[in-house]
Amino acid sequence: MATLGEPKVWLRQARRDLAAARAGNTDECHRRYWYQQSYEKAIKAYVITLVTSRNAQVLSGFGEVFLRHHSPLAVAKASDNEGLEPLEDRLKRIYPKTWEEIVKTVVNVRRLTESFVDNLNHARSIRKIDATSPSFAINAVSYRYPFHPAGAARAMAPADWKGWSTYQGVEATVQKALDELIAGVAIQIASYARNSGSRP
Amino acid sequence: MAGAVARKTVAGVRIPGKTEMKKLVTAHSRLDEPMTAAIWIFQDGPAPWLVEVLPELPDDPSAAQPLVFGPSNDFRYSLHLVSGNERSLAAALKKDKEFARAVALGEILHEKGGVAAKLVALAKKV
Numbered sequence A: 001m002a003t004l005g006e007p008k009v010w011l012r013q014a015r016r017d018l019a020a021a022r023a024g025n026t027d028e029c030h031r032r033y034w035y036q037q038s039y040e041k042a043i044k045a046y047v048i049t050l051v052t053s054r055n056a057q058v059l060s061g062f063g064e065v066f067l068r069h070h071s072p073l074a075v076a077k078a079s080d081n082e083g084l085e086p087l088e089d090r091l092k093r094i095y096p097k098t099w100e101e102i103v104k105t106v107v108n109v110r111r112l113t114e115s116f117v118d119n120l121n122h123a124r125s126i127r128k129i130d131a132t133s134p135s136f137a138i139n140a141v142s143y144r145y146p147f148h149p150a151g152a153a154r155a156m157a158p159a160d161w162k163g164w165s166t167y168q169g170v171e172a173t174v175q176k177a178l179d180e181l182i183a184g185v186a187i188q189i190a191s192y193a194r195n196s197g198s199r200p
Numbered sequence B: 001m002a003g004a005v006a007r008k009t010v011a012g013v014r015i016p017g018k019t020e021m022k023k024l025v026t027a028h029s030r031l032d033e034p035m036t037a038a039i040w041i042f043q044d045g046p047a048p049w050l051v052e053v054l055p056e057l058p059d060d061p062s063a064a065q066p067l068v069f070g071p072s073n074d075f076r077y078s079l080h081l082v083s084g085n086e087r088s089l090a091a092a093l094k095k096d097k098e099f100a101r102a103v104a105l106g107e108i109l110h111e112k113g114g115v116a117a118k119l120v121a122l123a124k125k126v
Helices: A007-022 A028-050 A056-067 A087-094 A099-118 A123-130 A164-168 A171-196 B018-029 B086-095 B097-104 B115-125
Strands: B008-010 B013-015 B037-041 B049-053 B067-069 B079-084 B107-111
Touching: A007 A028, A007 A171, A028 A056, A028 A099, A028 A123, A028 A164, A028 A171, A056 A087, A056 A099, A087 A099, A099 A123, A099 A171, A099 B018, A099 B067, A099 B079, A123 A171, A164 A171, B018 B037, B018 B049, B018 B107, B037 B097, B037 B115, B049 B086, B049 B115, B079 B086, B086 B097, B086 B115, B097 B115, B107 B115
Parallel strands: B049 B079
Antiparallel strands: B008 B013, B037 B049, B037 B107, B067 B079
């Protein structure tokens, strides 16, 4: 049975990203970016434990779509991907024989992952972080690049923006939500290791 | 023991009961992706199988093929998930007699607009 790799490696990086944010002595925009990255990697660690397949091409397609996307829960509507080639078109082109199964895998993985998230105490906070995925759109809030807040004529550096609590959530709550998410994923990884016979 | 839940096992492996399957289906029915039916099949088998009708999935000639998911925090069993839009699942029933037989004997756990009943009726005719 083929798998997507090591979920514990993704979770380790999620922990380190959160630790980097907590280390302090940095602008809020940088901390907020690390929170988003911590979330993204924790969710991907979780997803890897869910998906097993005998079809290596399906895993490859799934990995390309899901593991390379910033916003795991927002992916899988096989539609426009930030102005790039629409997801379904890209899959049909690269995987003409298995694209339907890849789409089905992505959709169902997203649903099972949402179900896991919705069971967390801080589900709403996690969903909010997922909705703040990095974007190329010039008016969209950006963790890393100057953007035009609310369509303003002048661009603003993320380091100068004061709307992070509204955008991503109150910082203390975000930290608790990520602690809970990482703990939940760690339990999932242990369960995955037991059931697959692999070492955690 | 009062309040104890009967544990079903097959060959020593614990399998989910109806309460656990219903809880899973209820959680799925609340997600953003619309789901119009859920049918539990192979109820006494060694691993749970669930057929879910998701109208927004594209047509799929292999709709009867399950995706197999490992146990998760909220559902502690490996899950064989068969999903597709209604048209693809109906076509799968006509093509795959074993799948049709399983659906005919299946238990409807979620139903919207009669979709599940239609599929079960079709499965019984095949």
